[in-house]
Amino acid sequence: MYAFTILGFKRDDMTEDEYHNYISTVHSAHLKALLAQNDIVSYTMQHNTSQTRDDLLNKVYQGQMPAEKVFECDAIIQVVFKTVEDYLRVREDPHFQTVVNPDHVNFAHPTKTRFVMGWHEVHVADGKVVS
Template sequence: MASKQRLLRFTILVYRKPELSEDEFHSYWTTKHVPLVQDWLARHGILKYTQYHTPSSVREQAKSVPGLSQASIAEYDGFVELLMPSLSCFDEAQKDPYYQEVVVQDELKFADVPRTQILIGWEEVYVENGKVVEVQPGQANIVMG
């Protein structure tokens, strides 16, 4: 079995700007925003950047699934997950002038930024690529700096 590695997962919950339709939001987020952030994130040590699109049609469909019908389905239009070895990766990315000049300015075009929420914690992978992954005794916690 492979050794399990702890990585920090930074999840950003996103609402679209009210003046955008769902289709406009999802299209812009994928086709315009992604090309602006890919290289910047990779340059600062981000190991993975994933967008999850959660249109209302899918959220409504989920409400009819047994077992999910009792849960509260989050109303976000989507979320981003960034995977990194330490918080310093995201800290350094935000210090890059490109962040303020390009990334923040672009986010204001499609996201309802004041409503954005962030979850942060480490990822523990127990099954990967169809194989069981185990924690090794004495494994250190994630590095925060």
């Protein structure tokens, strides 16, 4: 399996709440059915806010996490697929090209957002060791 991971940053003119609401409700609604129709394994979002960066990291690491170690992206979105061809079908679909891809200008920071792709391993799922 493979994963396409987006280190997402909100547009400068959006609040954190506006950004997280938009990607969770509007953008994901454009994409979910298309991913499912093309055998995509999973589509997940991790929402990172100033509160989670400050409060939760501080609680978990008891104030011992150096600030320079904290990456401040607004979200991490991951699409997991069995074959690259599965993901290519999504990207080549007319709905992706005319609706999903153009929608990025409504929320994504055009120069800060980053992408990475690699193979995907699952070691624990649903509380069970699976590898």
